[in-house]
Amino acid sequence: MINKRMKYALGRAGFVAAVVTGVMSGTAAGAEEKIVANGEVVRIQEYPGAILHISQWVAADKGFCEDHGLRCEMVQIPSGPVGLQALAAGSLEVTFASTEVTMQAASRGNDVQLIVGHSPDNIYTMSVHKDVALPNKNKGYPAVMEDLKGLTVGVTARGAGTELQARALFIGAGMDPDAVTYIGVGSPGTAYPSFLARQIDAAMMFEPFATICRLQETCVDMVDLVGGEGPPEISALNGAFETYAARRDYIEENPVVIGAFIQAMTEATAWVNDPANFEELVEVVQGRFKLGDDIEDADNVLRELVRTNAPLYGVTIDRDAVKAFSDYLIQNELITNPVDPASFVYAKAPQP
Template sequence: MTRPEETVMTPRRLVQSICAALTLVAAVPAYAQREVVRYQEYPGSIIHLGNWVMKEKGFCEKQGLDCQTVLLASGPLAQQAAAAKSVDMIVSSMDVMLQAASKGNDLMVVGSMMTNNIYSLSVGAHVPQPNAAAGYGGNMKDLADKRIGVSARGSATEMYVKSLFAGAGVPSDKVTFIAVGGPPSAYAALQAKQVDAILSWDPVPALCEATKSCTVAVDMRKGQGPDDVKAMNGGFVVWQARREYVEKEAGKIEKFLRAQDEAFAWLRDPKNAAETLEIAKKYFKLGDVPNREQVIQQVVTETVGQYGAKLDRKVIDGFNQFLVKNKMIDKPLDVKRVVYSKAP
């Protein structure tokens, strides 16, 4: 039986109850009090160095976020996952996003990750390049009848190669395009002389320099190439989310982008170079390649140099023109439709 005095909340009991409650709150793990944001990464891709730093150095936690990685191997897979609400934010090049939006996928660009074109055209050491000294135009002339590897037939990478030829005034009707996939398989195909050149991305340029098995003929990361390719610099790799998520969770998006900004600033600080390299090695597995340390160091340096959080709205015009010209979308997309109004 309960005694009457046990039902009375005396001052002493009140203090004891408050202390007990505070103890329970303190016992709740910190992550349980943070907002969850699920974002996509391409497995092991060095472009996510900024994301790795966001988590490793506590920038997500500082913004009150529990940043959860969802590994998805391609842009289309990520778009499907976003539609199914199994991921909140996804990342891809702008051309992939605009093609999806043109087909009714209600995605919006919410911020930039990498400012400029990430691709480069690398030529195998076995290929004669008598016109290499002439630069971009000469390199394209030397490849006019060669086998060029692209990620997939009909992909944007194939269209970029055709644009490189057209911009140099060199016919590409004798070129043979071969699907070679992403950087690891593309580089292997070039080494095996299955192709003469490849349009790919990091770490291929660093591998070429370290091994001397190939050379970078056109580096679009550095603004090389024709005007229609250059017009796509200003927001090339971008973060996206479904419109309904943007409208409902704008606060989370802004916190995520602030965490990214802080990670970028940390990466640019020279005193963090050694720790940056260690974080990169934890996630980026290069495998057994010659001059491995040199390659990783170069890839990290070049990746940090490509980061940029500010989106230039004019880049939409450049992508629209490229995609319409190459019949990858039917008509230009309105910047107000596809870009979040508060995107940096």
């Protein structure tokens, strides 16, 4: 049975493939020659227990990094804010987070730039435990947000994109964003056990959280942002939702490394988007990611996760969407001064 998220993924497949193919064909036509670094190590943030990292795993494991003279290594860090701290400290070359988290860090003096996209559109779902009463569920968003008053919502970390987006759902519904208690529970691998133990009533998470709890019938999808639900302020952010970033001084000192990384990720993403590579892609993911022993029919669940997530990847960064992030953060009093996309986004970052 195909659920709404799967239908959305299938619908996005053609669009994402076209975007990435456009970037690649531009390179092939001579707009940009192949960039090869000199064996430099690029440490990239990875969220433990998450399946978000398919494109960077492919870049490392299928030779795209090596082909561009890079040694791509994954460093497990459970949230965007902690990753940005590691980036500032020099423990990472590339961080991965939702754009509003990186933008807030930049507004506070962490001088970073977005260098390449990961997933243009929203990746979050507000999942609620099946035992929570949702009298407004059939009314949909925004009415259903009233049902969460006084409950606990799990997020990856306080101040992370998952919390910011959860707060935006309440604000968009005309409610106090502090009507619930936010609890940092880490990535899906640690968040789901907390959910099962009822340490949290709901979770704003990314895959594989929603798919696992849906298949195990432990939750309901209260607001599916992947499928386009939620307020228009959040929909306006599509086009630059999840992005990779590096320190500005590192970019300026290592333009060849950054250029090689952008090309490697662009080629890897095009490979991920190609349905002809599905079986090989599953093998890559199996080597990097495991579902828990308590997941029934885990192999088929993993295959379905790969099938529905692979079309959602894309390397472009829409500068208009970046401006929408700035407007959104100012409107919600999370930053005080506008962020100029021309400065915040690396000039050579792929565009739609």
